[in-house]
Amino acid sequence: MxxxxxxxxxxxxxxxxxxxxxxxxxxxxxxxxxxxxxxxxxxxxxxxxxxxxxxxxxxxxxxxxxxxxxxxxxxxxxxxxxxxxxxxxxxxxxxxxxxxxxxxxxxxxxxxxxxxxxxxxxxxxxxxxxxxxxxxxxxxxxxxxxxxxxxxxxxxxxxxxxxxxEHTEAFGVRQMGEEAAQKLLFEVTQPRLMRYCIEKKIDYPELDENGELRSPERWIAALRAQK
The missing domain is CATH 3.40.1280.10 (SPOUT methyltransferase, trefoil knot domain)
Structure with a gap:
């Protein structure tokens, strides 16, 4: 990404x-x-x-x-x-x-x-x-x-x-809540990982400001702990 x-x-x-x-x-x-x-x-x-x-x-x-x-x-x-x-x-x-x-x-x-x-x-x-x-x-x-x-x-x-x-402030001002926005961003930027999370019924990991996984090592460790 x-x-x-x-x-x-x-x-x-x-x-x-x-x-x-x-x-x-x-x-x-x-x-x-x-x-x-x-x-x-x-x-x-x-x-x-x-x-x-x-x-x-x-x-x-x-x-x-x-x-x-x-x-x-x-x-x-x-x-x-x-x-x-x-x-x-x-x-x-x-x-x-x-x-x-x-x-x-x-x-x-x-x-x-x-x-x-x-x-x-x-x-x-x-x-x-x-x-x-x-x-x-x-x-x-x-x-x-x-x-x-x-x-x-x-x-x-x-x-x-x-x-x-377009003559109002409708566009360019985020109307979507942050939680919903982060969920959508994850689904469109990480489709393979999204499918994995859905299959395993686990929460989506957080993304950082660049669209990458925030603390991926911690997330992987948490997955292993669930097994």
Whole structure:
């Protein structure tokens, strides 16, 4: 681990947005799931929520391009289970769905804690989720097609959120707690050792300021003592 690479990982963590998330409300096509996850990583989202669907039960692959290492995916049984805790935490819930009351997606203030709900490719956001939303948005279109691919629509909304947040102090100021940050740093910088710790059910060792193990001899001695 070079100091430059470790600094790069710290830079990524400093830009993680804990108060911006996405709720996948039944999206099941693998290429869409992976593309959305990749975009979430690109705009600094640290965690997204997925409402369980047997067609999307597999791990994100393909175009995710390693984004799963940086974006935590939490699975829920129902839309309410995913959305209600976010509302209780003060998130505004914004659904991308075409209704008579839908507004232009750029009219929303995404600098507030925000959860963006994207719906199933065929039917859109579920009635259960819509009932819990504070805003419903749509993306203006002047062409012949009736809708955009869900991953494209998610990217447009997420990049609008990032554009708005770039004018605030949202980026560059670490929102993630130190314990969580150290855990993430260890997992992305020490993948082999991470797998060993998980297999042996032992705590991760501490990293020093250069991303190397702090007191490796002491940690090895502690491992031997456990055997």
């Amino acid at each position: 070079t100091p430059e690479r470790f600094a790069f990982f710290n830079h990524l963590i400093d830009h993680r947005q804990l108060d911006l998330t996405l709720v996948n409300d039944g999206i099941h096509k693998q290429q869409n799931l992976s593309a959305i996850l990749r975009t979430c990583d690109a705009v600094g989202i640290a965690r997204i929520h997925r409402v369980f669907d047997h067609r999307s039960a597999r791990t994100f692959r393909g175009t995710a391009a390693g984004s799963h290492k940086w974006v935590d995916v939490v699975t829920h049984e129902t839309s309410s289970e995913a959305i209600l805790p976010l509302k209780e935490q003060g998130f505004q819930i914004v659904a991308a769905h075409l209704t008579e009351s839908s507004v232009d997606f750029k009219a929303i203030d995404y600098t507030k804690p925000t959860a963006i709900v994207m719906g199933n490719e065929k039917f859109g956001v579920s009635d259960e989720a819509l009932a819990l939303c504070d805003h419903v948005v749509t993306i203006p279109m002047i062409g012949a097609v009736e809708s955009l691919n869900v991953s494209v629509a998610a990217a447009l909304i997420l990049y609008e959120a990032m554009r708005q947040r």
